[in-house]
Amino acid sequence: xxxxxxxxxxxxxxxxxxxxxxxxxxxxxxxxxxxxxxxxxxxxxxxxxxxxxxxxxxxxxxxxxxxxxxxxxxxxxxxxxxxxxxxxxxxxxxxxxxxxxxxxxxxxxxxxxxxxxxxxxxxxxxxx
Numbered sequence: 001x002x003x004x005x006x007x008x009x010x011x012x013x014x015x016x017x018x019x020x021x022x023x024x025x026x027x028x029x030x031x032x033x034x035x036x037x038x039x040x041x042x043x044x045x046x047x048x049x050x051x052x053x054x055x056x057x058x059x060x061x062x063x064x065x066x067x068x069x070x071x072x073x074x075x076x077x078x079x080x081x082x083x084x085x086x087x088x089x090x091x092x093x094x095x096x097x098x099x100x101x102x103x104x105x106x107x108x109x110x111x112x113x114x115x116x117x118x119x120x121x122x123x124x125x126x127x128x
Contacts, residue, residue: 002026002033002118004098009123015071016088016127022081022098022120035105037061037072038083039113040094040125047097049110051083061105066092088127 008020020038027033037052051062051072060072071084081098102109103119 002100004100004118004120006096006098006120007036008122009096009125011128012088012124014088014090014127017084017086018088018125019085020083020096020098020123020125022083024079024081024100024118033100035102035109035116036074036081036098036100037092037105038081039097041097041122042091042094045094047113050096052102052105052109053081054105055100059105061112065083074124085125087116087123090127092125093127095127096125097122 003025004022006022012018033055034128035052036055038050039047041047049063050066051070053060053072053074055074069087073082098120099116102115
């Protein structure tokens with residue numbers, strides 16, 4: 001049974017940085033979580049994709065709104081996914097979720113949420 005546990009959320013001023021972490025347990029080998037990444041849900045809005053990484057090959061994909069500001073990465077030795085968020089804006093305020101096990105990262109990775117097999121509980125990021 002795969003579990004995803006997040007950490008690193010909080011409050012920061014505009015222009016600041018935060019790093020989110022998502023540690024996975026209960027899976028057999030590096031790459032077996034297929035496409036893994038970060039989503040967020042702002043107040044009054046639907047959950048949207050932020051960034052994903054192909055855990056086997058390392059390819060990354062980003063939403064246009066976060067390109068050049070956010071970086072997704074993984075540390076296979078620690079079974080951990082990261083999201084480094086720089087130059088944060090008030091519009092980045094949201095609940096952030098880690099998701100895993102979409103069969104591939106290409107195509108509609110930002111929107112087809114049901115294809116991700118596992119989700120974390122979420123962590124709040126507030127930018128003021």
